[in-house]
Amino acid sequence: MALLGCGVVGSEVVRLLREQAADLSARVGVPLEVAGIAVRRLDRDRAGIDPGLLTTDAQSLVTRDDVDLVVEVIGGIEPARSLMLEAMKTGKSVVTANKALLAEDGETLFAAAREYGADLYYEAAVAGAIPLLRPLRESLVGDHVHRVLGIVNGTTNYILDQMDTHGAGFNEALEEAQALGYAEADPTADVEGFDAAAKAAILAQLAFHTPVTAADVHREGITEVTAADVSGAKEMDSVVKLLAICERVPDEDGRNGGRGVSVRVYPAMIPRSHPLASVRGAFNAVFVEAESAGSLMFYGAGAGGAPTASAVLGDLVAVARNRVAGSRGPVEVTYAKLPVLPMGETITRYYVQLDVADRSGVLAAVAEEFARQDVSIQAVRQEGRGDEAQLVVVTHRAPDAALSATVDRLHKLDIVREVASVMRVEGDE
Known part of the structure; x- marks a missing residue:
């Protein structure tokens, strides 16, 4: 076998192979x-x-006659894509942990695997050591997956957990995550949701057999999550988590064949009674909801050299066994080709906290703005504070575009002094 890359994950793979x-x-x-x-x-x-064993000539390495398996852990788009395509073109099986490439151009890799009869395994690309992709590719391939919901980025989960349990501010929690090695010196990919969006794209491709790229994913990070958001969640007996959500959107007659799919990443409030609320620190957890299998939860270490190397090694053993047996593993077929719906069409709920003037008619005026957009209010709480008041509104499910338009109108009301917190609510269906 040939190994492309010898950083944290690559060196750990070599160590495990040796030991x-x-x-x-x-x-x-x-x-x-x-x-x-x-x-x-x-x-x-x-x-x-x-x-x-070391060489800087990766091209020659992947085409050598004495190499029949290639493990790619260099990351990025190029030269990883060209090297993997060249390996499969020459009949070699490929194992990769490259979520960015799979999320941007997985279709090209899947097509090459089909054309050249090669194995392409990538369990390590999402959620580290957690066996998640293989159940979607194999165990649930005969089922009808409705929804995938989870925490797929350990860095952001650690930060939000610190803000919830210790009252830390975002910057303080981020610095601690960096000191512990959970966050990179440049944490943009994590805190802005890019990492989670790439993983959501991969999950959606597998779950719904449809082409999805990272560019299709609605993405919001956690940099705008405030103490008011966390405090508001606590008052609702909820917690804030960065969620990756992939779901089929049924037709109007309720059939789940689908009007399309919704794929999004954003911070949201979930009830503390929900199993995802108890996922602490840098851990990951993902729910898969299928028609026959029901709800399944996968939990564990989602990142780090050893967990990722464990997933790589599992794939390596699988493709090696296929090689010895003269067989091959599953190949992705994105036959469904369902459209990825815009965020505005996604049905969500909102939590909105307003600082308003404490006088008569305020609640009616605020409620009128929700009614204008045909957004139903589930609950309202109002507390007076001198000549000011705090008003909390929780909505029923409605199109995200309508909820967003309502918030825009609330900003413009004279009686609204500040829209202190706006956050989506998930997990209580």
Whole structure:
């Protein structure tokens, strides 16, 4: 086998291959041997790695005759895409952890796997060591998946957990996450939701057999989550989590074949009674709701060198077994080609906290703005504070565009001094 990349994950894969060589050989039926490791620089210190295996010529490595499996852990779009396509073109099986590439151009990789009869496995691309993609690809392939809902980014979950349990501010919680190694020096991909959006795209492709890219995913990060949002959630006996949500949108007659799919990532309030509310620290958890199987929950470490390497190794054993048996694993077929619906058509609920003038007629004026957009109010709470008052409105489910338009109109009311908090509400269906 050839390994492309020898960073945190790649070096951990090599270590596990070395330490578990006898067991892995017994499980596969033949030894798993590293023929070469492609790196950008040869002069870096790589403890435990045989320098004789290192090369900067990745192209030559993936086309060598003595290589029949390729593991890609360099990340990014290029040269990873070209190298994986070249490997499959020459009949080699590929294991990758590259969520960015799969979310941007998974269709090209899937097509190459079909055309050249190659295996393409990528369990490590979403939720680290949690066995999530394989159940979607194999165990649930005979079922009808309605919804995938979960926490797929450990960094943001850690930050929001600190804000909820310790009253930390966003910046304080982020600095602590960086100090502990949960967040990168540049945390943009995590806190702005890009990482979670890429994973949501991959999950939606598998769950609904339809092409979805990261660009199709409605994305909001957590940088705008405030103490008022967290406090408001507590008052509702809820907690704020960054959620990835992928769901089929049924036809008007209720058939789940689908008007399309909704794929989105945003911070939302969920009741503390919901299992996702208890997911603490940097852990991940994902619910899969299927027609026959019902609700399934997958929980565990979602990131880090060892958990990700564990998922890579699991895929490596699977493709090696296929190779020995002369068979191949499942290949994605995005036959459904359902449209990805715009966020405005998504049916959601809102929590809105307003600072308003404490005088008669305020509640009626606010309620009128919701009625104008045909948004039904589920609950209202008002507290007076001198000549000011705090008004909290929780809506019933309505199109997101209508809810957004309502909030825009509330901003313009003279009686509204501040829209202190606006957040979607999930998980209490």
